[in-house]
Amino acid sequence: MxxxxxxxxxxxxxxxxxxxxxxxxxxxxxxxxxxxxxxxxxxxxxxxxxxxxxxxxxxxxxxxNYNQTDKDELCKIFEGMFVGNADHRMACIGRAVYEIDNENSTRLTAVGLYKIDDLMKKLNLKPVEMTEPDDDEEKKTIDDGEKKKTITGGVLFTSQIIAGIENLKERLSVGDDRLVFEISHASTTYLNEAHVADANKINFSFATKFCHWTCQYLELGDKYCxxxxxxxxxxxxxxxxxxxxxxxxxxxxxxxxxxxxxxxxxxxxxxxxxxxxxxxxxxxxxxxxxxxxxxxxxxxxxxxxxxxxxxxxxxxxxxxxxxxxxxxxxxxxxxxxx
Known part of the structure; x- marks a missing residue:
């Protein structure tokens, strides 16, 4: 046979x-x-x-290898993107972007051939220390056993753009296609608007995964492939x-x-x-x-x-x-x- x-x-x-x-x-x-x-x-x-x-x-x-962060903690991070004060929301957006990039190896930090340290200096920015997703006044920083984890480069630029997207949760809940385009071009948008680099970085894969996993953790439905x-x-x-x-x-x-x-x-x-x-x-x-x-x-x-x-x-x-x-x-x- x-x-x-x-x-x-x-x-x-x-x-x-x-x-x-x-x-x-x-x-x-x-x-x-x-x-x-x-x-x-x-x-x-x-x-x-x-x-x-x-x-x-x-x-x-x-x-x-595919579960590097506790699921309950991830739920808090994604929920925190939409609750609390501006600093808390921004910290959670940064963590969410970092975790998705890290688990999926989408190489978001790099921005073309530009040196990240040089870009950060031109923008007068410093790497942001990651903190636990709690509302405590005294934030707990996160380390990997040797040094504190930070958000920098494309992860930071992308987080800033996502934080500025109006009606993000509502757009995610209806599976708005355009969100993928906006998020995939986030580093390019951030750097070009700041006039510090003529960047053309597109991270299509990360954008789809951010939309997909945010919907999953917020129980908004299976909206994005x-x-x-x-x-x-x-x-x-x-x-x-x-x-x-x-x-x-x-x-x-x-x-x-x-x-x-x-x-x-x-x-x-x-x-x-x-x-x-x-x-x-x-x-x-x-x-x-x-x-x-x-x-x-x-x-x-x-x-x-x-x-x-x-x-x-x-x-x-x-x-x-x-x-x-x-x-x-x-x-x-x-x-x-x-």
Whole structure:
């Protein structure tokens, strides 16, 4: 029995005049019964089954690499962004920006090729010591065992811009796309308005993660999908297998062939180009929504429990495809009939 027959019984469906495979889940009893193995599709890519999602959630939630700060403390930090006096709110915004940047390695502190110390001197600013998210008059500074933690460079500039955004919580609660653009350009905006540097720093990934996690911790709902280089690099595979309608077209998917060694070719995703567009996040989220809709349609047809959202889809894709020198990404994209 071939791998495709073992895990799948492909059914073809006409989409925009093109026959595409829909994905009815066929259980492989031995693999499905094993809690430490992913349920796979015909190309060896994990399916969005309840088991797979629970498996990844368990791995991430219990991995200290992804839980460097206590969850209760993080809740206080994000709530503190919108309560108390101005100093308290600013301190919490700085902490929130720092924690998201630190846990996701979005390299927010650096601003292009500029030296942070030089920029801080030109702005007459000093690094800000981080404090505990309490309203006590006597603030407790935070250290890493050796020295006090501080907020500086792009983290500080971004925090200042976020603090100045009017109706931030209301805009987050409705999933305002424009917030991603404003926050991703925060360092550039801050430095250009101060006339100290002609910066052009865009941190699209951080902006999506700030909006996503702020909504999560404030229980505003699953309003923002995360942009991550790993997810973006393999998203065309999921567009091809789950999306339908206009957004399943290759123009939207934005892939290209590149030459590799001895005349060979391989497919690579160019979805990262969305970062350069003023409406890039809107385009990216529309594409992601088409995939999410297809995933939930598949789950409904294959006896899975309810719909899932951005968080579950992002985690499963990111966890499976990160690392491995990009080998899994290449294999997934190579399976697309392009």
């Amino acid at each position: 071939s791998r495709q027959e073992m895990f799948f019984n492909p059914v073809m469906e006409e989409v925009n005049g093109v026959n595409k495979m829909v994905m009815p889940y066929v259980k492989d009893a031995e693999r499905t019964a094993d809690p430490y193995k992913f349920d796979l599709d015909q190309n060896g890519v994990p399916l969005f089954t309840d088991k797979n999602i629970a498996f990844v959630n368990g791995m991430v939630e219990n991995d200290s 995360i942009y991550d280089n790993v997810v973006a690099s393999v998203l065309p595979y999921f567009v091809d297998n789950y999306a339908s309608g206009e957004l399943a077209s290759w123009d939207c998917c934005r892939m290209k062939k590149i030459k590799r060694g001895k005349g060979g070719q391989e497919l690579v995703s160019t979805i990262e180009n969305y970062k350069k567009d003023d409406d890039g996040y809107t385009k990216y989220r529309n594409l992601y929504d088409a995939v999410l809709e297809g995933i939930n349609k598949w789950r409904s047809e294959n006896n899975q429990n309810g719909e899932i959202g951005y968080r579950e889809v992002d985690r499963l894709i990111w966890y499976y495809f990160k690392g491995a020198s990009g080998k899994r990404v290449k294999q997934a994209l190579a399976s697309i009939d392009y």
